[in-house]
Amino acid sequence: MKALMSVGALMGAIGILLLAGMILDIVPSNTVRLVEGYMPMQVLFELTLFVAGFTGLSYMLGTMGMALPRFWQGIAFWCFILLYLKFRVYPPIPFSVRAMYGTVSLIAVFMWVSANEEDWSKFKQPIMNVLDAQSGANKLLRYAYLVLLPILIGGFSYNAMVPKSEEPIELRTVHPAPPASTKVHGKTYTLQTSQNPYRVNLEGKFDQEYSNANIVEQGMGRLMKPNANPWDKDAQGYLKYVREGGEIFFQNCHFCHGDNLNGRGLHAFAFNPIPANFTDPGTIAQLQETFIFWRVAKGGIGLPNEGFPWASVMPPWEQHLTVDEIWKVILFEYWHTGYYPRTWD
Amino acid sequence: MKNSFNLKAGMLLTAAFGVILVAGSAGSLAFADEALPEGFKKGELAPEPAADMIEAGKRVYFTKCVWCHGVDGAGDGPGADRLWPRPRNFNQGTFKIRRTASGELPLFDAKKPIPGQNDLFETVTHGLPGSAMPSWEGILTEEQRLQVLSFVTTQLVKDRKFTDKQSEAQTVLQLDDLKPVPATEESVKKGAELVKEKKCVECHGTEGRGDGNAFNLKDDWGFSIQPADWHKCWNFRGSRQDPYNVKNIFRTFSTGINGTPMPSFADNSTVEERWHIANFVNSLCEREADGTPLAIDPLADKPKINFVVSSGVVEGEIPADPEHELWKNRARRYVAMGGQITHKPRNFVNRIDDIWVKSLYNDKHVVFMFQWDDRTKSVATEKLPWAPTEVNIDVKEQDPKTGEEGSIAAHQNNYTVYNDAIAMETAVKWKELPAPIKPRYLFGSNEQYPVDIVKWEADGSLRAFEGTGWDKDFAERDTYEENIKILHSEWKDGRWTVIIQRPLGNKKDQDYDEDTFFEMGQYIPTVFFAWDGHNGDAGRKMAVSAFYYTFLEPPTPREAYIYPVVIAFGVVLLEGWVLTRRSNKRKGKTL
The missing domain is CATH 1.20.5 (Single alpha-helices involved in coiled-coils or other helix-helix interfaces)
Structure with a gap:
């Protein structure tokens, strides 16, 4: 038990040191990278580690006779969460969202300290002590509160009332429901039944198994399979079309969606919302190929009403590309990210 | 005692004589050492990378790099023709960012991914900011980056050999051992004199905005290339994602940029002089009003963006002079610009990548001051190929193949010159837009929710248009043009300053259905457009920003x-x- 707890304590101490380093800008917040796409899981995992670490830490402090009162534990943990959200997570989370998380974790902390009558009275004991002001220090503290609280609250309310300019927040549906069919270059495509005509095996037959076996490998770098080089002179079928799709991608799409399909292209910094990150499992990985076809062909302006605001710069690519080119680009995007398109069933 | 002293002295004398003799015989060697420019030392060529590294690197190359750098590494991949600067042609072994002396191969050792000892590794790790080369850190592992470089340096560099002791040498700038001269006022002042003396300003311009007489410079392959704009250090290719670090400037100045007209100044300047120049160049980079560096977004390697352009209230007249105190004290906003690559004719190589906006308002008008760097003042020499109001959707785009007539590479610096211009687009009925709706970003969404566009051009015109959709011609708004005014427009040393005044709008004098009303304390969706006339920018070939918000600061209630x-x-x-x-x-x- 003790060994386990000391491991926990070590973990907690290291965690606190790391976070302190990040706050003071000694340790860059990307030391341990948040891997694109796995960020929420990673954050949850890290927080779980921290909770385990803190449990160990408080146990160790207890056995050493330096137990931290429940009151301070609660406050410290809450502050920790706030600091973690502000300094650890990059790209930064907007304040309003952090405020929401902060409120939720405050409630959680309250539930924790008031789990039973005994804990609750332990928790509020320090507050009562200050109110009663039996000792000199507490008396001093009480006067300090008496003066500081009104000043602070007055200051906050002044701050809230002074006109300020913060960018209004706009929420948008990222993947609105697609229509049943879409008309591109004069031909109607039913989304449920259409197939990518280039997802074919060496015999030229539609073959998702075959193409899935030739996409790049998941894992760091997402490299192609050793024997599936689309630039091979003899590449046929699926791989040949992947190369053709890649050529179109690097003439039209990479400016925004990036050389690595992660939404960080040459012009991406200028746009808001930022271009879609295809390596994120929340984008093309959870969509059907025909959905992408519809989005590419119709662009930001073709979004249905729930897809507002139309701030997207994504053009209707049917203006620039033929149907074949659109299918090939889609083929390339799945190849390069190593994702399988979702099927309708 | 005395004796032994004499003995010692005698021995010393002999020793000294011996040293001189030896030095004499090794005279030629010593001479070669002396010939090294100050701050450099001889280095060793790195050993050839292992065969398995090269083989593994091929896999990385053909997944990630081939798309721009091409099958043979000749910088002619499918993406190359629409990029400026173009992707590197590896074949000649010409690499820009190095710690080695001018003309030499860069440092690369497949076994040593150590910052400061491995130029190519650092280039792949940090990318080349200001170009399409991204930072591969976090995408490729360190191992993968070394592998791909092993492949490139052995298989794709064809004219030279990294391990050939006969033809290659390494003279390495000892950047980590040289102590920077502190950037005092005096040092910066010396640097300012030195850039004139060393003729830096001939290419980089008197204010360092890259606007010198170097417009038609070409690189070794005959492609257009332009001197760096010292005011945008985040675009320095060699900034290593650390743009305000003076060491990077010192390095580039010391080693030059191979393959470009930028020479090495190692031979004709002392290390101290080079620090002064680096300090001066660094001091020009844009900063906050209090002198601190701008916050740089590590994901984009550009200044961080705030989308609110707030306008300050002024009692009485708004000054037309940009040097007026009211303008000087006004906070400015960085507005990022990307190429308009969504509607034809597309602008893949926009030369304006940011503008600075300030705004003031009084009880009648709101005034915008735009400042942006443009290496050339362009006033149209010929008529536009299409009316400025027209949707030029059928315009034939440049053929992307380099070498053929009409390619971007052939066109570069060779376009018909049109007007430099700046425009702002606002949503007309922004107050009525149902909650989540904005007019479509470019050119408005429909008849019901149009946008209003005010455009200034370098020929001195200021015009107003109405946009009702990307596929509709603009309508000219002569009635509104009477109400808008150019307060100031000037191009000086590579920078435009344009001040435009427009009415706040009110129900009495204006038509709410046609004019944008600027209301205090409200967020008014605003988009900015910019054109560089020497880049062939005209009509919808332009640079665009995202949606920003104009916000008239209300006085404290x-x-x-x-x-x-x-x-x-x-x-x-x-x-x-x-x-x-x-x-x-x-x-x-x-x-």
């Missing part, structure tokens, strides 16, 4: 001073109540 005091007093009362209650409770009394 009187309530902001009264309520907080009332609230604070309330808190005091509350505290008294809590304390009395507690003490009564403890005394067992009930109130």
Whole structure:
């Protein structure tokens, strides 16, 4: 038990040191990278580690006779969460969202300290002590509160009332429901039944198994399979079309969606919302190929009403590309990210 | 005692004589050492990378790099023709960012991914900011980056060999051992004189905005290339994602940029002089009003963006002079610009990548000051190929193949010159837009929710248009043009400053259905457009920003001073109540 707890304590101490380093800008917040796409899981995992670490830490402090009162534990943990959200997570989370998380974790902390009558009275004991002001220090503290609280609250309310300019927040549906069919270059495509005509095996037959076996490998770098080089002179079928799709991608799409399909292209910094990150499992990985076809062909302006605001710069690519080119680009995007398109069933 | 002293002296003398003799015989060697430019030392060529590294690197190359750098590494991949600067042609072994002397191969050792000892590794790790080469850190592992470089340096560099002791040498800038001269006022001043003396300003311009007489410079392959704009250090290719670090400037100045007209100044300047120049160049980079560096977004390697352009209130007349105190004290906003690559004719190589906006307003007008760097002042020499109001959707785009007539590479610096221009687009009925709706970003969404576009051009015109959709011609708005005014427009040393005044709008004099009303304290969706006439920018070939918000700062209301005091007093009362209650409770009394 003790060994386990000391491991926990070590973990907690290291965690606190790391976070302190990040706050003071000694340790860059990307030391341990948040891997694109796995960020929420990673954050949850890290927080779980921290909770385990803190449990160990408080146990160790207890056995050493330096137990931290429940009151301070609660406050410290809450502050920790706030600091973690502000300094650890990059790209930064907007304040309003952090405020929401902060409120939720405050409630959680309250539930924790008031789990039973005994804990609750332990928790509020320090507050009562200050109110009663039996000792000199507490008396001093009480006067300090008496003066500081009104000043602070007055200051906050002044701050809230002074006109300020913060960018209004706009929420948008990222993947609105697609229509049943879409008309591109004069031909109607039913989304449920259409197939990518280039997802074919060496015999030229539609073959998702075959193409899935030739996409790049998941894992760091997402490299192609050793024997599936689309630039091979003899590449046929699926791989040949992947190369053709890649050529179109690097003439039209990479400016925004990036050389690595992660939404960080040459012009991406200028746009808001930022271009879609295809390596994120929340984008093309959870969509059907025909959905992408519809989005590419119709662009930001073709979004249905729930897809507002139309701030997207994504053009209707049917203006620039033929149907074949659109299918090939889609083929390339799945190849390069190593994702399988979702099927309708 | 004396004897032994004499003996010692004699031995010393002999020793000294010996040293001179030896030095004499090794004279040629010593001479070669002396010929090294100051701050450089001889280095060793790195060993050839292992065969398995090269083989593994091929896999990385054909997944990630081939798309721009091409199958043979000739910088002619499918993406190359629409990029400027173009992707590197590896074949000649010409690499830009190095710690080695001018003309030499860069440092690369497949076994040593150590910052400062491995130029190519650092280039792949940090990318080349300001170009399409991204930072591969976090995408490729360190191992993968070394592998791909092993492949490139052995298989794709064809004219030279990294391990050939006969033809290659390494003279390495000892950047880590040289102590920077502190960037004092004096050092910066010396640097300012030195850039004139060393003729840096001939290419980089008197203010360092890259606007010298170097417009038609070409690189080794005949492609257009332009001198760096010292005011945008985040675009320095060699900035290693650390743009305000003076060492990077010192390095580039010391080693030059191979393959470009930028020479090495190692031979004709001392290390100290080079630090002064680096300090001066660094001091020009854009900073906050208090002199601190701009916050750089590590994901984009560009300054961080705030999408609110706030306008300050002015009593009385708004000054037309950009040097006026009111303008000088006004906070400016960085507006990022990307190429308009969504509607034909597309602008893949926009030369304006940011503008700075300031705004002031009074009871009648709102005034915008735009400042942006443009290496050339362009005033149209010929008529536009299409009317500025026209949707040029059928325009034939440049054929992307380099070498053929009409390619971007052939066109570069060779376009018909049109007007430099700047425009702002605002949503007309922004107040009525149902909650989540904005007019479509470019050119408005429909007849019901149009946008209003005010455009200034370098020929001195200021015009107003109405946009009702990307596929509709603009409507000219002559009635509104009477109400808008150019207060100032000037191109000086590579920078445009344009001040435009427009009415705030009110129900009495203007038509709400056609004019944008600028209302205090509201967020008014605004988009900015910019054109560089020497880049062939005209019509919809332009640079665009995202949606920003114009925000007229309301004056602090009187309530902001009264309520907080009332609230604070309330808190005091509350505290008294809590304390009395507690003490009564403890005394067992009930109130």
